[in-house]
Amino acid sequence: MAKKIGVTMEVGNDGVAVITITNPPVNSLASPIIAGLKEKFQDANQRNDVKAIVLTGNNGRFSGGFDINVFQQVHKTGDLSLMPEVSVELVCNLMEDSRKPVVAAVEGLALGGGLELAMACHARVAAPKAQLGLPELTLGVIPGFGGTQRLPRLVGLAKATDMILLSKSILSEEGHKLGLVDALVPPGDLLSASRKWALDIADGRKPFLRSLHRTDKIGSLSEARAILKNSRQLAKKIAPNMPQHHACIEVIEEGIVHGGYSGVLKEAEVFKQLVLSDTAKGLVHVFFAQRATSKVPNVTDVGLKPRPIKKVAIIGGGLMGSGIATALLLSNIRVLLKEINTEYLMKGIKSVEANIKGLVSRGKLTQDKAGKALSLLKGVLDYTEFKDVDMVIEAVIENIQLKQSIFKELEKVCSPHCILASNTSTIDLDVIGEKTNSKDRIVGAHFFSPAHLMTLLEIVRSKNTSAQVILDLMAVGKAIKKVPVVVGNCIGFAVNRTFFPYAQAAHMLTNLGVDLFRIDSVITSFGLPLGPFQLGDLAGHGIGLAVGPIYAKVYGDRMFNSPLTELLLKSGRNGKINGRGFYIYEKGSKPKPDPQVLSIVEESRKLTNIMPGGKPRSVSDKEIVEMILFPVVNEACRVLDEGVVIRAADLDIASVLGMSFPSYRGGIVFWADMVGPKYIYERLKRLSETYGGFFKPSRYLEERAMKGMLLSESQSSRSRM
Ligand SMILES: CCCCC[C@H](O)CC(=O)SCCNC(=O)CCNC(=O)[C@H](O)C(C)(C)COP(=O)(O)OP(=O)(O)OC[C@H]1O[C@@H](n2cnc3c(N)ncnc32)[C@H](O)[C@@H]1OP(=O)(O)O
Numbered sequence: 001m002a003k004k005i006g007v008t009m010e011v012g013n014d015g016v017a018v019i020t021i022t023n024p025p026v027n028s029l030a031s032p033i034i035a036g037l038k039e040k041f042q043d044a045n046q047r048n049d050v051k052a053i054v055l056t057g058n059n060g061r062f063s064g065g066f067d068i069n070v071f072q073q074v075h076k077t078g079d080l081s082l083m084p085e086v087s088v089e090l091v092c093n094l095m096e097d098s099r100k101p102v103v104a105a106v107e108g109l110a111l112g113g114g115l116e117l118a119m120a121c122h123a124r125v126a127a128p129k130a131q132l133g134l135p136e137l138t139l140g141v142i143p144g145f146g147g148t149q150r151l152p153r154l155v156g157l158a159k160a161t162d163m164i165l166l167s168k169s170i171l172s173e174e175g176h177k178l179g180l181v182d183a184l185v186p187p188g189d190l191l192s193a194s195r196k197w198a199l200d201i202a203d204g205r206k207p208f209l210r211s212l213h214r215t216d217k218i219g220s221l222s223e224a225r226a227i228l229k230n231s232r233q234l235a236k237k238i239a240p241n242m243p244q245h246h247a248c249i250e251v252i253e254e255g256i257v258h259g260g261y262s263g264v265l266k267e268a269e270v271f272k273q274l275v276l277s278d279t280a281k282g283l284v285h286v287f288f289a290q291r292a293t294s295k296v297p298n299v300t301d302v303g304l305k306p307r308p309i310k311k312v313a314i315i316g317g318g319l320m321g322s323g324i325a326t327a328l329l330l331s332n333i334r335v336l337l338k339e340i341n342t343e344y345l346m347k348g349i350k351s352v353e354a355n356i357k358g359l360v361s362r363g364k365l366t367q368d369k370a371g372k373a374l375s376l377l378k379g380v381l382d383y384t385e386f387k388d389v390d391m392v393i394e395a396v397i398e399n400i401q402l403k404q405s406i407f408k409e410l411e412k413v414c415s416p417h418c419i420l421a422s423n424t425s426t427i428d429l430d431v432i433g434e435k436t437n438s439k440d441r442i443v444g445a446h447f448f449s450p451a452h453l454m455t456l457l458e459i460v461r462s463k464n465t466s467a468q469v470i471l472d473l474m475a476v477g478k479a480i481k482k483v484p485v486v487v488g489n490c491i492g493f494a495v496n497r498t499f500f501p502y503a504q505a506a507h508m509l510t511n512l513g514v515d516l517f518r519i520d521s522v523i524t525s526f527g528l529p530l531g532p533f534q535l536g537d538l539a540g541h542g543i544g545l546a547v548g549p550i551y552a553k554v555y556g557d558r559m560f561n562s563p564l565t566e567l568l569l570k571s572g573r574n575g576k577i578n579g580r581g582f583y584i585y586e587k588g589s590k591p592k593p594d595p596q597v598l599s600i601v602e603e604s605r606k607l608t609n610i611m612p613g614g615k616p617r618s619v620s621d622k623e624i625v626e627m628i629l630f631p632v633v634n635e636a637c638r639v640l641d642e643g644v645v646i647r648a649a650d651l652d653i654a655s656v657l658g659m660s661f662p663s664y665r666g667g668i669v670f671w672a673d674m675v676g677p678k679y680i681y682e683r684l685k686r687l688s689e690t691y692g693g694f695f696k697p698s699r700y701l702e703e704r705a706m707k708g709m710l711l712s713e714s715q716s717s718r719s720r721m
Pocket residue numbers: 025026028029064065066067068069083084085086109111112113114116135136139142143144145147271288291292
């Protein structure tokens with residue numbers, strides 16, 4: 001059934017016209033809604049029987065803002081005329097400058113353009129717990145319906161810049177304290193209280209306030225300039241590679257110096273420039289890509305319902321097991337944590353406690369909730385209590401025989417409906433379940449470290465995993481605030497496999513004579529939070545050495561064998577874990593590059609002997625980015641070719657959430673498509689002629705480069721799903 005969308009107006013006997021937006025699920029301001037709002041406001045302004053107006057949203061939500069699909073259309077076509085004229089025509093002229101008072105009745109959420117409409121009303125009445133904010137910067141644009149001007153005038157400049165630059169929403173309770181919300185009323189009274197407020201304004205019992213004309217919360221010009229100076233520093237820190245933060249501050253300043261209306265005009269002009277930026281394209285892609293991960297063919301579209309998961313057993317209370325336990329406990333799921341002996345069990349429980357304490361000390365969790373979470377944890381040393389758990393997540397060391405024997409045992413001790421998940425990062429799931437008759441309920445639950453903080457959950461399905469089990473794990477993932485991405489079974493799955501050339505390429509460059517600390521700095525300037533060497537330090541070089549042979553067995557034709565990791569470990573450097581790797585780690589200070597590591601690098605260079613003519617290769621920063629990230633793109637192509645992911649956008653989300661690939665570049669495949677498959681192909685081809693198989697372009701990349709197709713364009717039929 002087609003969903004009913006539109007704007008309605010009902011005029012009551014009291015002379016109040018209630019204008020209602022209906023566009024489920026979030027009442028986004030799509031073109032027909034904007035056209036409807038213009039029509040209804042014109043009508044209400046002209047009708048003699050209308051004394052005052054109330055604007056509201058249907059189904060308990062005011063509005064989630066402008067329709068983001070329109071941005072995507074603009075990105076596809078480059079056609080700016082797809083964006084309606086709203087800021088002056090509707091918001092200033094028909095709403096704020098109307099001679100009849102308009103009151104916003106806000107429930108659920110008013111975000112972006114939704115909040116901007118509400119701010120153009122002459123008062124705002126809200127139900128408790130409504131979410132209010134201007135998150136436009138997360139989409140690479142700025143508020144475009146006057147939000148940059150009205151929010152500072154309603155809540156003060158410091159609070160407004162904080163909310164806009166950090167895309168931080170607030171609840172209506174806080175909005176009430178700040179003056180953004182005029183009255184807080186129970187949901188059942190929202191419409192009647194809003195009608196009354198509108199009539200009170202019409203009859204002069206309450207002030208007729210136009211937000212754009214207010215100056216009482218802005219302060220003096222020098223105070224405003226001091227706040228904006230801080231905002232510029234903040235923008236430099238949080239968004240060094242994005243244009244919208246600085247642009248937004250300029251627009252706010254315009255309004256402070258030359259008045260709100262001037263600010264509105266500048267806002268509209270800057271908005272149009274930003275919406276076409278690569279940053280906006282990347283961020284809008286990520287917005288939709290993240291939501292698309294919830295749609296898994298033959299799983300979410302076949303009428304299945306997720307079963308309740310109330311009790312989970314975790315095997316192994318090490319780094320991952322304790323992190324996963326923390327994530328589950330925080331969402332009120334009971335956890336049994338199993339270890340091999342009391343000492344390791346206590347260690348595991350202490351790690352969970354430390355994770356939770358950390359959240360409390362950073363103000364992210366109340367003491368009460370921390371206590372409740374910990375009360376749901378029980379440590380055990382055997383399987384006696386496993387009979388009534390709904391799911392087991394195995395997180396023991398990466399050892400095939402151990403995992404196989406554990407799964408064999410689980411089959412005996414757990415109920416037949418219990419989901420059997422492994423957090424393995426490399427081992428084939430079919431191999432893990434080889435000795436069981438429960439292959440349909442064996443699934444990969446690949447969390448990323450630290451598991452209670454990282455949002456990606458790779459759900460790995462083998463050929464046998466049932467749709468019900470995948471759906472159940474997706475539901476658990478969402479319940480514990482992760483973004484589940486369903487992927488196929490292969491060594492390294494989607495994320496680790498795509499990124500295994502990342503460290504290898506960095507090692508090759510270093511062996512070619514490029515300074516390793518420069519490589520890290522170039523990659524962080526590109527936008528990844530850690531360069532490959534610092535990332536290696538963080539993961540621990542022991543792990544790198546252990547998984548190397550597993551990758552070599554299957555992807556050996558495209559690996560660069562660097563002796564550097566082994567040499568590093570030989571000299572007692574395991575990375576952050578023991579305070580020394582490529583960097584030195586001291587409590588309370590940032591990692592420092594360790595010059596002493598350069599002698600180890602020299603030793604490695606002697607062994608590999610790949611420097612041209614024995615002299616360090618000179619490379620530009622651009623070449624460093626290409627030599628490190630193009631092999632990653634190349635592997636992403638193989639992942640797409642083999643159908644390891646459902647859609648290219650899933651790999652984008654997985655790279656953003658699992659590897660912290662910059663979201664403003666849209667994820668690894670989206671970025672590669674922006675750079676151009678042909679260019680990447682040609683660069684890799686040239687590099688492979690000089691340096692061999694590591695850079696050899698994949699069949700998929702070559703095909704698309706030759707046909708002039710995007711990498712994201714089509715999927716192979718050789719799906720692993
Ligand atoms: C000339 C033009 C000027 C424009 C100026 C204006 O200032 C610009 C804007 O307003 S930009 C939009 C600002 N708003 C946002 O950024 C909010 C984005 N949405 C969300 O954060 C969330 O969706 C939510 C908090 C509103 C609801 O979250 P929830 O978890 O309940 O639901 P989902 O996120 O899964 O969303 C459900 C479906 O709704 C779609 N959707 C959400 N918001 C929008 C939107 N603003 N436009 C279009 N579509 C939206 C979302 O994609 C989901 O769709 P599915 O098909 O996946 O179900």
